[in-house]
Amino acid sequence: MTTPRFDIMGQALGDSSRNRMLCELMQGRAYTNKELASAAGITAQTATAHLRLLQQAGLVIAEKSGRCVYNRIAGPEVARALEQLATVTPMDSLHRAQLRKAGALAPLRSCYDHLAGSVAVALAQAFLTQGMLIPDSGGYRAVPSEQWTKLGVCLPDGPARQPFARPCLDWTERKPHIAGPLGGQLMTHGLKVGWYKHQPYKRGLLMTRAGTQALAQIMGLDPDPPKESSASCMI
Incomplete structure (x- = not known):
C-alpha cells in the first residue's frame, strides 16, 4: 500500500x-x-x-x-486543495478572524481560475436560489437561462468528462463558491468586459462600478466593491 x-x-x-x-x-x-x-x-x-x-x-x-x-x-486540483486547506488553519475567532486576516482578499479574489470571496459565494447562492444551478452527484447541473448569456457563460451541449460546475469551499466564508469550467467562464468574462480588474502581485480583485451595476441588474446582487489594501495575503 x-x-x-x-x-x-x-x-x-x-x-x-x-x-x-x-x-x-x-x-x-x-x-x-x-x-x-x-x-x-x-x-x-x-x-x-x-x-x-x-x-x-x-x-x-x-x-x-x-x-x-x-x-x-x-493545476486546478492543487489550487482547490490549497484554498480548502486554508479553511482548517487555526484561527482565533472563526469568521471574524478569517475576514481580518484576508483583508482586501475577502470580498473578491481569484482562486486559480475562478472567483472566490464573499461576492463569489453570493453569486453561487443566487444561482441555486434562482434555480440556475441544481445540486447533482457532488457537483452542480446548470439549467438553461438567459442569465447565463448575460454573465458570459456558454453551457455545454452534452455530458462532459468533468463536472461543468462544482462547489469549492471558500476559506473566508466557509460556504461554497463555484469552480469548474463555469467558474472559469465567469471570471474570464468579468475580466474581459471590465467588471473586475487584477491587482499587481496580488490575488485580490477589484470590482469596478460597471461590475457592481452588472451583478445588480443580472442577478439582483448589491456587492460592495473591494478597496485596495496592504493587508497580508493568505493561501
Missing part, C-alpha cells in the same frame, strides 16, 4: 515566504523567480531554493519560455 507523503507537503508549506509565493501564483498567472522573490521580499537566490522545494512537492511547475523560466501552480 502506498502511503501519502504528508511530511513532504508539510515541509513545503511550512515557510511564510513559500506561502507568499503560492498566494501570488493562486491568481492562475505565471511568474519568474525574480518576480516571486520581489513579492515575497526575499532574494532571487533564496526564492529559487524555495521554488525548487515547492516543485518537488508537486505544488508548482516551472516552464521555460525563451530565456525566462516561469512558475505556476501545478
Whole structure:
C-alpha cells in the first residue's frame, strides 16, 4: 500500500515566504523567480531554493519560455486543495478572524481560475436560489437561462468528462463558491468586459462600478466593491 507523503507537503508549506509565493501564483498567472522573490521580499537566490522545494512537492511547475523560466501552480486540483486547506488553519475567532486576516482578499479574489470571496459565494447562492444551478452527484447541473448569456457563460451541449460546475469551499466564508469550467467562464468574462480588474502581485480583485451595476441588474446582487489594501495575503 502506498502511503501519502504528508511530511513532504508539510515541509513545503511550512515557510511564510513559500506561502507568499503560492498566494501570488493562486491568481492562475505565471511568474519568474525574480518576480516571486520581489513579492515575497526575499532574494532571487533564496526564492529559487524555495521554488525548487515547492516543485518537488508537486505544488508548482516551472516552464521555460525563451530565456525566462516561469512558475505556476501545478493545476486546478492543487489550487482547490490549497484554498480548502486554508479553511482548517487555526484561527482565533472563526469568521471574524478569517475576514481580518484576508483583508482586501475577502470580498473578491481569484482562486486559480475562478472567483472566490464573499461576492463569489453570493453569486453561487443566487444561482441555486434562482434555480440556475441544481445540486447533482457532488457537483452542480446548470439549467438553461438567459442569465447565463448575460454573465458570459456558454453551457455545454452534452455530458462532459468533468463536472461543468462544482462547489469549492471558500476559506473566508466557509460556504461554497463555484469552480469548474463555469467558474472559469465567469471570471474570464468579468475580466474581459471590465467588471473586475487584477491587482499587481496580488490575488485580490477589484470590482469596478460597471461590475457592481452588472451583478445588480443580472442577478439582483448589491456587492460592495473591494478597496485596495496592504493587508497580508493568505493561501
